[in-house]
Amino acid sequence: xxxxxxxxxxxxxxxxxxxxxxxxxxxxxxxxxxxxxxxxxxxxxxxxxxxxxxxxxxxxxxxxxxxxxxxxxxxxxxxxxxxxxxxxxxxxxxxxxxxxxxxxxxxxxxxxxxxxxxxxxxxxxxxxxxxxxxxxxxxxxxxxxxxxxxxxxxxxxxxxxxxxxxxxxxxxxxxxxxxxxxxxxxxxxxxxxxxxxxxxxxxxxxxxxxxxxxxxxxxxxxxxxxxxxxxxxxxxxxxxxxxxxxxxxxxxxxxxxxxxxxxxxxxxxxxxxxxxxxxxxxxxxxxxxxxxxxxxxx
Amino acid sequence: xxxxxxxxxxxxxxxxxxxxxxxxxxxxxxxxxxxxxxxxxxxxxxxxxxxxxxxxxxxxxxxxxxxxxxxxxxxxxxxxxxxxxxxxxxxxxxxxxxxxxxxxxxxxxxxxxxxxxxxxxxxxxxxxxxxxxxxxxxxxxxxxxxxxxxxxxxxxxxxxxxxxxxxxxxxxxxxxxxxxxxxxxxxxxxxxxxxxxxxxxxxxxxxxxxxxxxxxxxxxxxxxxxxxxxxxxxxxxxxxxxxxxxxxxxxxxxx
Numbered sequence: 001x002x003x004x005x006x007x008x009x010x011x012x013x014x015x016x017x018x019x020x021x022x023x024x025x026x027x028x029x030x031x032x033x034x035x036x037x038x039x040x041x042x043x044x045x046x047x048x049x050x051x052x053x054x055x056x057x058x059x060x061x062x063x064x065x066x067x068x069x070x071x072x073x074x075x076x077x078x079x080x081x082x083x084x085x086x087x088x089x090x091x092x093x094x095x096x097x098x099x100x101x102x103x104x105x106x107x108x109x110x111x112x113x114x115x116x117x118x119x120x121x122x123x124x125x126x127x128x129x130x131x132x133x134x135x136x137x138x139x140x141x142x143x144x145x146x147x148x149x150x151x152x153x154x155x156x157x158x159x160x161x162x163x164x165x166x167x168x169x170x171x172x173x174x175x176x177x178x179x180x181x182x183x184x185x186x187x188x189x190x191x192x193x194x195x196x197x198x199x200x201x202x203x204x205x206x207x208x209x210x211x212x213x214x215x216x217x218x219x220x221x222x223x224x225x226x227x228x229x230x231x232x233x234x235x236x237x238x239x240x241x242x243x244x245x246x247x248x249x250x251x252x253x254x255x256x257x258x259x260x261x262x263x264x265x266x267x268x269x270x271x272x273x274x275x276x277x278x279x280x281x282x283x284x285x286x287x288x289x290x291x292x293x294x295x296x297x298x
Numbered sequence: 299x300x301x302x303x304x305x306x307x308x309x310x311x312x313x314x315x316x317x318x319x320x321x322x323x324x325x326x327x328x329x330x331x332x333x334x335x336x337x338x339x340x341x342x343x344x345x346x347x348x349x350x351x352x353x354x355x356x357x358x359x360x361x362x363x364x365x366x367x368x369x370x371x372x373x374x375x376x377x378x379x380x381x382x383x384x385x386x387x388x389x390x391x392x393x394x395x396x397x398x399x400x401x402x403x404x405x406x407x408x409x410x411x412x413x414x415x416x417x418x419x420x421x422x423x424x425x426x427x428x429x430x431x432x433x434x435x436x437x438x439x440x441x442x443x444x445x446x447x448x449x450x451x452x453x454x455x456x457x458x459x460x461x462x463x464x465x466x467x468x469x470x471x472x473x474x475x476x477x478x479x480x481x482x483x484x485x486x487x488x489x490x491x492x493x494x495x496x497x498x499x500x501x502x503x504x505x506x507x508x509x510x511x512x513x514x515x516x517x518x519x520x521x522x523x524x525x526x527x528x529x530x531x532x533x534x535x536x537x538x539x540x541x542x543x544x545x546x547x548x549x550x551x552x553x
Contacts, residue, residue, distance in 0.1 A: 053383050055422025077382020083303035087381055096424055115306040118378040120313055121345040122338050124306075132302060160334035162305075163322045197326040227333045232326060234337055 018070050018104030019044050021258040023282035026265060031272045032061060038068040040272060042279055044104070046262050049075035053093040062101060072105040072260070073098060079119070080139045080153070081112035081126040091146045098147060105216060105260065107152035107185045110136065110173060127162035128172045140180040152185040152215050153177070157193040157235035169194070170208035183215035186256070188249045189241065193222050193233040202248055206255050214256045219249060219282060220264040238267035241278060249282070253289045261286065313338045314378055346374040349384040350391060354412040356472035360405060369398065385420045388413060407465035408472070411503070414457035414494035418501040423548050425454040431549040434542060446524020450517045450547045456495035458515050466490045497545050513537040514546060522553070
């Protein structure tokens, strides 16, 4: 059974104000020198936690970047939906990285990646049921307690769903945030990809999310893969943001107001200038937002 | 009724081995669920292959891009990571290479060196269980009577390996791209006794005298100083002195 919303949790795990409500970019190794020199004109950067765990020279370099840019930490392997429970060692490593970098935001995904002592480097969707919601709430509670701060949870891209699901994804995310005090990282590309694949209405998806929990946005590219006469959209982070995703982003900004928004590129990484062009485009849309958040169903 | 754990285990197996997906999955547009899972399978195989290439730089150069990709692909299908931090993935890849008939034995030794350096690059002292750990400086203040009960704790970044001279030469040459490889027939008679770990100057691969290496191995394995002294006799004090200067140990516990 789900617990009631605990409003004090949002206060206890208050979102840090250190990340500006502007567009930032994912810090990737080919661009590291530009950031170390402070040459990249961008408001903030986000890193993948698992690239900076342990005690390598990369972490020392990240500390130097942090001295010049606000940093957000995005984890990909907490596996918060695993039936097995959380990997305590992984959580501790994330905690040590957070203590060292003192990021403005920390996030992971509504997904699972391992069970039975084996793990895959991917974000797998969950059955959206009451019992899975209770499990994920328990794990988010444990993670936030161990990390001593609020987590943001990102909506996944999905290529399959479960017959057993009884909740919609926005409903699941909203109840998760209400019960645990976690925030939501809304990946606009993931919304577009999942909605296109499953035939959901993307605008209705945005409107079904409780405005107060959405704390960050992501933008990325996708590709269409063909399988015989069928095709699916695949979240590959390998190209520029597609026009329909920009359009959905405008809707999201109208819905949720000015938030930190991140341009993600993980494959076929282009010159930094190309990414910064998209950053400027994302900023322009934020600037065009009057600051008024349109009321939605929440 | 299938539990979440059962469903996840079946899904993981289907993604990893490319087998039949569990019942109850819905893929969009009437696609078979196996097609949807193939997207995840492709991501997993590519990411893990790439992680191995990064962790085994000399091995991948010596095997060539296609040769390494083939072997890494077979290893990935045989073994998934145990956690989401991929820097630690591949500890058993050298052993896997040893079982491959087409791969010369010294390549597996090169892979061992690659992975030891990888560990040294990433594993900080926080990875060790520091329960009851005392700093090495406190050793000097211990009474002689308790010294035999001291157990030293190795830095998690440290590894000790015995390696053929051929493998060590090929490993160093492959990392210094352009340096000439040794003809495989030129096998020096003496193996190298190596300590791979962190020093004040970064990650180093050091040669140790055989006796010092064996003492290090014994102590890193958790042998008490008293037992090590009994094994090595009077020369143990000198051996211990040289080992304590190598950044090999994090501290000690007293039992």
